[in-house]
Amino acid sequence: MSTLIRGGTLVTGTGGVIEAGALVLADGRIDAVLDRWDPTLGFDGEVIDATGLLVMPGLINCHTHGVTPGPLFPSAAPALPDEEWLGHLDRHLLAGTTTVLSLCGFATMDHVREADRRHPVHVRGATTHLPSALAAAQRADGGGLSGREAQLSVEKMLDDGAVAVGELGGGQTLGGGGQDLVYLPAAIGRRTGVRISQTEARRLKEAVLGRFLDAATVDVDELTAAADDAGLAGRLTPGELAALVADTVMPSIAPALEGIREGVRAAARLGVPAVVHSASATARVLRELMEDPATAGATVIAGHANHPSHASREALELARLGREHGWLAEVSVFDLLHRRHTVQTREHWDALLAEPDLVQVLGTDYGHGGRHDELIAAVQDITARGHRTLGEAVAMATSAVARAIPGLAPQRGELRAGFAADVVLADARDFREVRDVFVDGERVVHDGALTAGARR
Ligand SMILES: [Zn+2]
CATH class of the missing domain: 3.20.20.140 (Metal-dependent hydrolases)
Known part of the structure; x- marks a missing residue:
């Protein structure tokens, strides 16, 4: 099965751009990358008019x-x-x-x-x-x-x-966002019965551990203020709270x-x-x-x-x-x-x-x-x-x-003869509008939707 994609702007993947170029796909590979297609020549296979589209590697x-x-x-x-x-x-x-x-x-x-x-x-x-x-x-x-x-x-x-x-x-x-959102509020809730927010948890954490989680000393004034604002006043001493935060975040x-x-x-x-x-x-x-x-x-x-x-x-x-x-x-x-x-x-x-x-x-x-x-x-x-x-x-x-990452996509990522036919056709004015996608020469997205046989 051969496919000719002609008339589009080819973006080669290595920095090059070919206006109104042509791409020939055959047997899952890119067969040819051409500056232009001579319309008087016939083509034995599917022909796609890519005028107004970018044609780029997957x-x-x-x-x-x-x-x-x-x-x-x-x-x-x-x-x-x-x-x-x-x-x-x-x-x-x-x-x-x-x-x-x-x-x-x-x-x-x-x-x-x-x-x-x-x-x-x-x-x-x-x-x-x-x-x-x-x-x-x-x-x-x-x-x-x-x-x-x-x-x-x-x-x-x-x-x-x-x-x-x-x-x-x-x-x-x-000790990033996942800690602030889930684990630290859970630990404080178990100990005090008070449910604190992600923002409150982050503030407590940074008062105890610093923004880089490597503070040598606890900022006791900030910790006390943060605990008050989070509704924890009188529940734990600053020392107990600091230990709870550190024991939750640090292990x-x-x-x-x-x-x-x-x-x-x-x-x-x-x-x-x-x-x-x-x-x-x-x-x-x-x-x-x-x-x-x-x-x-x-x-x-x-x-x-x-x-x-x-x-x-x-x-x-x-x-x-x-x-x-x-x-x-x-x-x-x-x-x-x-x-x-x-x-x-x-x-x-x-x-x-x-x-x-x-x-x-x-x-x-x-x-x-x-x-x-x-x-x-x-x-x-x-x-x-x-x-x-x-x-x-x-x-x-x-x-x-x-x-x-040499093992990730050998012979992919370029419009180049011999490379795998992973090819994207997208609107040239706004190429977030992806029209067609080929994987190993097979069309798996057509007019912005998955084709029937796309998933195996
Ligand atoms: Zn990451």
Whole structure:
């Protein structure tokens, strides 16, 4: 089966743009990339008129969660029901993403292969099967663990097809938003009977532990004021409250930070990329690892370098320091462009992207309940704001990702003869309007909807 896509603006994935070019797909591969199609020539196969459309490689998303039937997040929370992770993959595909890297590192490769088999999106896996990362997950949550994880290792997972180490660290294990929302209010409620909010929990936490969770001393005045405002006056002494907060938040933090060290060193030793959780809680250990001789030569990707727990100036400084040490930076769109449920500011995003060559790759991360803004919306935004040209912005979600993580999408991410025919057709004026998507030459999205045979 051959397909000719002609008349569209080809965005090659490596920075190039060909106006009114043509693409020939055959046997699941890109057969030819042409500057133009001679209309007097016949074509034996389907012909698609792409006038007014962009034609680009299927996008490659290097930071996703909730796309397999395995344990969720670095905290190994219970797996999502099938319809939920399949639904996440549907949304990735409908927005032009044809390859995802699952950064729920406690899934097994059987979980990853099941997702890959049941959905047209190419699902690839990463691993955090490390003793300290496992201990952190068990202390923070661990509800999705089967008990067999301790027998697995990064080495075994790589042998079985994992392509990266990660995500190393996460908000749930590192005293981030997951602590403020769920675990800390629960602990205080059990002890006092008072139900506190996420905001109140964060304030108490920061009074006891500081914004970087490494304070040498408790800010007793602030803790007393925060406790009063949260309705806890007279329930606990400042000393009791400080101990309760520390005992709830801290147990998973030390192993989670140690897990980051173990993971980056393993990645250096084994020659695979590591994806680390960049946030205020990890800034210190990331700086330490940049200087660590045992990590020299490793490919380390700072995941969501634009994490909102950093002050934007801190995010910029950490990313610049990473660049000096040869690290790569990924920015996650979260839901900061449109939905704005978990991240309300675009300050960090713009600060990092405004600096040339500071950010190499784009991802989505998870957003609220998996409702992140689409990767293609990130590409559109970066182009519209003038941070990058169209060709460069598409490269950040295609060839640059394939290059950063060599096992993720070999022979994908470019419109190039011989490469896999993963191709997206989108409205040239607003390419969030994805019309058609081909995976391995097969049309799986048509006129913005999944085709009948898309899911297997
Ligand atoms: Zn993260």
